[in-house]
Amino acid sequence: MELKVNITSPLKGRLEAVLFSSDEPLRLERLQSIFEVDLPQLKDALQELLIDYAQPGRGVVLQEIAGGFQIRTRSEYAPWIVKLNRNRTTRLSKAATETLAIIAYRQPVTRAELEYLRGVDSGGIVRTLMDRQLVKIVGKKDVPGRPLLYGTSRHFLEFFGLKDLSELPNLHEFADPDEVSLPLEMDFDGDGSS
Template identity: 35%
Template sequence: MEMASKEANLEALLYAAGDNGLDEQNLVELLELDGEELSQVAEKLKKDLASNTDSGIQLIHVSHTYKLTTSPQTAKIIEKYFQKDLTKNLSQSALEILAIVAYRQPITRVEIDDIRGVNSSGALQTLIWRGLIEANGKKDAPGHPKLYVTTDYFLQYFNYQSLADLPLIEDFEDNAKDDEEVDLFDAKGKADLNMQKEGQ
């Protein structure tokens, strides 16, 4: 099988990393490059993406971290997409993350990953784009990871006056069978989640 180019490997890593991107040190180790080589590879990928008029993705470099984001010219279609009905288009994983953030906020992405057992960066970014959660401060821990909380729009959409209106987790644990779907967001009756007792 043909080996991927350094640019392709960088693009794949940044895609997998999602909203958080990857810092230079991690990329140097993963790609087995030195700092200067990384800069050259990143610059080539950035130019390749910018020169491809059919690409809606761009590479950015902020605070020693590289990220893939949607390009400015796609703003209208992205906005249109996120104006569609929220819960109809949210994946099961996004709904699970939304529930975790709602009940455990403020919480970091790594803590969300620990609860779910899988990487949550992609679905987390979807919730941010849709205005349901947001970063609010950083945790006093190594790396100072972002802390995520629900937004006022989250309350508005699900018809809650405050977070105190959220259903009690204990109610679901008492009344639901192990495999039974329960409705955390019953104000609109749309978001059925399979409650996992671990970490909830």
């Protein structure tokens, strides 16, 4: 067996140090300007680090988040970090998660559209989500009244650890209602069985 001694470039260590010390995901362009190297070289070093951190037994991972790279702790070690930090973060309520999901999938979306989809008034929840920086105003819809359009923020991606919006969970596809024939038999018996 050939033993391959892998002499890695000093870039890998530098990269690790910079990523470790950063408090936000770092984009490729930013890293490139810090190290002044070619993109392929940078990507190789990143790849090596990604593999290193993917090894079992590590406490942190290197992840692509919101278009950048960030070192994050592994979720299985959360209980110990919680002990360290003590300050508990408030969980998102069921209603807030639901509203956030609709905004994420349907953005840009107006409050009226949101409320039609949810069937309930959502003003308070939208404000909470904006306060938590998960949702932001992205513009105004070009319809009478010019209602505000809402979308998810960069922090939303960081919050759920997403590379971009394409990493949202896939929605269950239902058949196009136009293709499904809706049975028209009347049902008056009241027990639902026909």
